[in-house]
Amino acid sequence: MKRRDFLKRVAPMSLLPFAINGQPVRAYGKLLGSEAEAFTQTDKILVLVRLNGGNDGLNTLIPLDQYTNLTSARPDVIIPESKVLPLSGISGTGLHPAMEKMKNMYDEGKMHILQSVGYPNQNYSHFRSTDIWMTGADSDEILESGWMGRYLAEEWPNYPNGFPNEDMEDPLAIQIGSVVSQVCQGPSVNMGFAISNPTNYYQLLTGNYPDAPAGWAGKELDYVRTVARQTNQYSVKIKAAAESATNLSTLYPEGNSLANQLKIVAQLIAGGLKTRVYIVQQGGYDTHANQVDPVDSNETGYHA
Template sequence: ARPDVILPESSLLNLDGVQDAKLHPSLGGFQSLYDEGELAIVQNVGYPEQNFSHFRSTDIWMTGADTNELLATGWLGRYLNNQYPNYPAAYPNEDVPDPLAIELGYNLSVAFQGPVSGMGMVVGDPEWFYRLVNNIDAPVPDTQAGDKLRYVRLVTKQSQVYGEVIKNAASKITQQGGYPDTELGEQLKIVARLIAGGLQTRLYMVSLHGFDTHDSQVLNSDHTKGEHANLLATLGDAVRAFRSDLKGLQIEDRVVGATVSEFGRRIISNASLGTDHGAAAPMFIFGKHVEGGILGKNPVIPETPDVEDNLGWEYDFRSVYASLLSGWFCTDSSTLQETINKPHEILPIINPSVCGTTSSYENLYAAESWVRNYPNPVTDVTTIEFKGTGKPIRIDVINAQGQIVETIIRAKVGAGTHQITWDASRLTSGMYYLNYHNGAIHQSNALMKH
């Protein structure tokens, strides 16, 4: 399926206690976290009707919207607005003196957009941060324009109401562990410094760009090297250094991190040693209180995939969001509903001892099989077997592009096991998925059409 980018099996990294899944050879940083029980891998994360535009799919992930839905607020902005109503009026104050959220970059992500304003602040880049902390002004030209630029920067600094609290927090930490000499490493070093310095900011966002590997994903002479390998090494090494630094600063129990990307890559490779925009992809959750392990089935790859084939999604990305809010921030069901908009399956990615209680959204049936079909592969007619709980359910057939091709059932069904006969003769040959929804319960199973 991907001879131009496939990795030699002998180069892959083993995971402790796992026989059927391995890591890219550049992800040694993640391998050590997994073996220490501090990394959860959630496979096949996506959403229905995958959009392949960078801009639109990023918007969907950042706002928590459906494909056909436009939201003006971000999922984290809604959460922070629930916790800190009427922001930015009367903030900062004596009770909440610190930024609600900080993003390392140049623009505040739409994820932090609240109903009135952005719910966080931007720390421009590591260079900007160290100039702020050390009271250093960037040079300007000795011209009239330079004088004006100096004045604008002065006004900007004075108007940054949170600048002083950031400086105060940073000044408390004078020694940290070593980090890779990369932009991501520098960003995470700043995050660790601010947390250890006592800043009560609850959310931080950092970025690593370059994963749009349409070409040069691998080297023709060595598939373990190339742009993708370099990016994964940057990610894994920076996160490993971050975790080590948090431990040295004795704050490792206060931090959980997660990776987010707007989509995965296609199954087949292209003619440029790369891959094009795809659908489902893994998410990595790391931290001391993470329930380490792998969630999700290994992706099913068709025998003869074509350019339109994609990995089917098993977990909606909003399930991961809901699980982090519920398990880490101990969010109640009403706040969760207001933030995520719809009920989603709660995944066991955070140790339940963190909040001490079980969320009412928790999926108690994750280990059960809720939908299957036989025979499989199917030629014409197949039997679909599914379970009900007395609540409304929905079963959709999803094609390899993530599109709903048919809704088999959408009705309230009684508790117990049910069967229906379904005619699949109108489907073209290929890989499809049965997606089962029952409140917060969601499962997906592959269906092969011959």
């Protein structure tokens, strides 16, 4: 079964009757139920990193077995073959020379690579490509819900009614950003929770906000803030988790948006938040112009 078929059919399959070794699946109800419960209560956490834009995949994961063809097709942006970082276990494939740390992670078994994740007859639209990977749709169909949203809706079918509750006190998924990703869009509602940006997030953690302006607008703003603090139960849990976090890493580089977002995620995880899905993102991957710097043999530039 294709990966997209699996993603689209995860929820419906759980509702269809089928048999195992000729026995109806209900005969295994207790076993399957316990396994599903164990999966729901797992301590494993998924962090999705979205790189916004049209990244140059052929200069990221470089097909060395097609290097002659690449040289003919794109001589102005080709990475010198001698500079490509080879990958053991993936014949004829290597990484961009700037990705040495990721190569080390791959060599240590901490990173895996999925190839052939494109779609046939591409129309070269960033927007359509984004829709496809966010929804798990085939290239000839349109889906409104995201693949993660469908999964979460299957696990928590009553959301958002009655949430948070004793079974799930924390957000099902958290997006670091102003808008929850379409990946988390369920069949009827979005299953995620957005933290608008790192600045507002730290205001949430500390409970501190800038002074409201004078006059009626300031009074209205104070009222909205008061209502938000009273009604947003999730913010209390997020703040408590952040304040409980200890022994946080000091290796996150300063002034790096992606690092700041991942630091927030690590802080919430360390603080015991039960959220199982986090989404962070970094822009700047549109490489339509000034893609390489020919002075340094095409090894740096926007494509990197």
